[in-house]
Amino acid sequence: MGVKKVGHCGTLDPFASGVLPVCVGKATRVVRYMDGYDKTYRCTAHFGASTDTQDREGKVIGGRMPSPEELDQMKADNYSLLHGLFDRLDGEMEQMPPMYSAIKMGGRPLYEYARQGITLDRLARQIRIYDCTVHSITSDGILAADFSLSCSKGTYIRTICDELGRDSGFGAYADALMRTRCGPFLVETSFSLEEIERLIAAGQISDFLLPEDLAVAQMPRLEVSDEEAAHIRLGQQMPLELFQDRMNYPGSFDHNDADENNTDRSDIHPRYCAYFGGQLLAIVLPDEKEGRKILRIERMLA
Numbered sequence: 562m563g564v565k566k567v568g569h570c571g572t573l574d575p576f577a578s579g580v581l582p583v584c585v586g587k588a589t590r591v592v593r594y595m596d597g598y599d600k601t602y603r604c605t606a607h608f609g610a611s612t613d614t615q616d617r618e619g620k621v622i623g624g625r626m627p628s629p630e631e632l633d634q635m636k637a638d639n640y641s642l643l644h645g646l647f648d649r650l651d652g653e654m655e656q657m658p659p660m661y662s663a664i665k666m667g668g669r670p671l672y673e674y675a676r677q678g679i680t681l682d683r684l685a686r687q688i689r690i691y692d693c694t695v696h697s698i699t700s701d702g703i704l705a706a707d708f709s710l711s712c713s714k715g716t717y718i719r720t721i722c723d724e725l726g727r728d729s730g731f732g733a734y735a736d737a738l739m740r741t742r743c744g745p746f747l748v749e750t751s752f753s754l755e756e757i758e759r760l761i762a763a764g765q766i767s768d769f770l771l772p773e774d775l776a777v778a779q780m781p782r783l784e785v786s787d788e789e790a791a792h793i794r795l796g797q798q799m800p801l802e803l804f805q806d807r808m809n810y811p812g813s814f815d816h817n818d819a820d821e822n823n824t825d826r827s828d829i830h831p832r833y834c835a836y837f838g839g840q841l842l843a844i845v846l847p848d849e850k851e852g853r854k855i856l857r858i859e860r861m862l863a
Contacts, residue, residue, distance in 0.1 A: 564586045570743065580743040595744060599744065606725060615719035625732065643706055650710065660674065662717065785837050796858055845858050845859060
């Protein structure tokens with residue numbers, strides 16, 4: 562597109578496909594507000610082996626195929642063993658990030674250490690599974706489960722497959738993975754690279770570019786007056802009391818708690834999309850300055 566500033570949200574594994582929101586030009590200003598998107602995936606877990614990368618591209622390091630007798634028993638029991646494991650995928654849980662991931666330690670992504678045969682101690686992360694649906698389980702040639710899963714950011718689906726494999730006793734890895742949703746963006750309304758190239762060649766760029774408002778649609782909306790919009794456009798802070806009845810915000814927070822936890826106070830408050838006349842002006846948030854409660858402008862978008 563001939564634009565230098567481009568940013569994306571939610572990196573996909575090399576073997577995966579699906580939704581990858583890309584911000585172009587000035588829209589890179591909203592990338593920071595897309596980081597917390599929940600996501601939905603469609604995955605095929607292959608049981609009977611585990612790999613070092615937890616996906617089909619890795620080296621097999623363990624696991625075993627069920628015996629014919631075990632397969633017959635699972636079929637007769639409608640795969641209740643595996644269904645039970647998937648049923649447990651609900652709510653908050655801790656997950657250990659895989660070594661083959663882009664998480665950085667010592668300034669280097671973990672996968673660089675993994676490729677050298679080095680395993681580092683990692684901290685488990687808190688994740689949340691909102692919903693898991695098993696579409697089918699088959700055992701013709703291979704034992705595989707096709708399922709969909711909605712989860713919080715930072716969830717590794719291939720790690721879930723690996724854990725399912727360990728709990729089953731057979732081992733498992735992610736054989737196919739598609740991200741079907743990233744926040745408000747759906748795979749059904751996405752464009753492939755080939756479609757984008759064709760539309761650009763035809764001069765139809767507007768057919769696939771979406772308004773940046775959509776990227777922050779999950780944030781509460783604050784309608785402002787003409788005068789307030791003028792102050793926002795000039796980057797001027799205003800007393801919070803002018804907006805509190807429109808923000809449903811209690812207007813207080815504990816300084817000590819924020820300081821003791823070494824937390825930026827701005828992370829405690831919800832962000833709002835300030836709109837005037839249907840135009841997104843800025844991302845704003847309640848804050849305090851020199852003992853005064855103010856509406857702080859975090860990111861100008863007008």
